[in-house]
Amino acid sequence: MTYSIAGFDPKEKEWGIAVQSKFLGVGAVVPWAKAGVGAVATQSYANTAYGPLALAAMENGISAEEALNDLISHDPDREMRQVGLIDAKGNPATYTGSQCYDWAGGITGPHFAAQGNILVDEKTVQAMADSFLNSEGPLAERLLHALHAGQEAGGDSRGQQSAAILVVKEQGGYGGYNDRFVDLRVEDHPEPITELIRIYNLHQLYFAPSKAENIMNIEGEIKTELTQHLKRLNYIKEDAVNDEQLQKAFTAYLHTENFEGREQPEGKLDMEVLAFMRKS
Structure with a gap:
């Protein structure tokens, strides 16, 4: 009931996730990230322990693929899970269990992992991948554009409800006191991606430096x-x-x-x- 994309910007050293779901407050469940370490999107009967466990593993130098294999090997309900990861070097990994509801699957490419379940069809994930690969600019904007492209291609077969974006960067948060560079959520809205983009533009107006x-x-x-x-x-x-x-x-x-x-x-x-x- 969710689709997401995890991405990495090697120039700015940013890691992030954008997600949409027919689910209340998806931003409190799916996205996990730590600057200098990586990002994790856990969904489809989400095991929220995947977030901190995968980040801890990657912080110790384990790759995204290795962290993913370790997660699912210890989870008896792994066939109901879906997860996408990006490690400190931008290496991606994605997993979709055999019991995730159709359509369900994922795609990885240079510095991204896109995945979704209960989608109209595979075009949603492919659209996210294509958008990320063919876009430029700040990571947050590339992730939002990819999320919007996924929705335009079909999205969640049950509709829309909530969306979120989390991007981390060392000392990127307010006042430089934490790494939450962009941390925005739309909890319940008929068009959550459109609303998330509106809020992101406000965020840039208030917090981005003047040109x-x-x-x-x-x-x-x-x-x-x-x-x-x-x-x-x-x-x-x-x-x-x-x-x-x-x-x-x-x-x-x-x-x-x-x-x-x-x-x-x-x-x-x-x-x-x-x-x-x-x-x-």
Whole structure:
């Protein structure tokens, strides 16, 4: 009742999983990952012990294939399990037990493992594989595109309910205090992948660093528009304000909306923030 893709970005040293299922809160069950170690997707009567056990094995230098063989050899219910793994070097492995409901199966390729069960047919897994192989950009976006491609190809035969993405990177989490680079879930939604992509785009807006080409001086038409938005949003009460008052109001807006990561030196702004203001 689930399909997922585990992937690795050798350049950025990121490991991640994207998953969708006709199941409530799939993100609490399927994805497991640790920076510098690997990623595991455990599903189909999921044995959640597979996550920490496989990560511990791979952290000790065991390959994804070896970790997978060890997992299933000790599980009497292995024929009901499905799992995909990526190890520290990006080597993939996937397994589908003989008692998983049709259609069920998986594909591995360079730096990815895609798998699913109770699918319309094998096209879902093939679409995920093709998308990952033919896409570029951040790992999270490649995984999300692959998940969307899988849904477009048929997806879970019972429909949609929840989706999640987990990407880990050393010191990639908020403030650099953990490795949860991207950790987002949609627990119950009629179109969870579309909603997950929307939330991911918000995540990038709030937490991704500003691009140099988007930093502009607060002057001319930009200054006029910024002032109008701040008045509309009640950060400015006066009919006319000087530069100091405008900067103070803009700073208050940035901090209220959690845009500290997009805050620029005085007299400058990130145009992505202004684009967000237009929609708010």
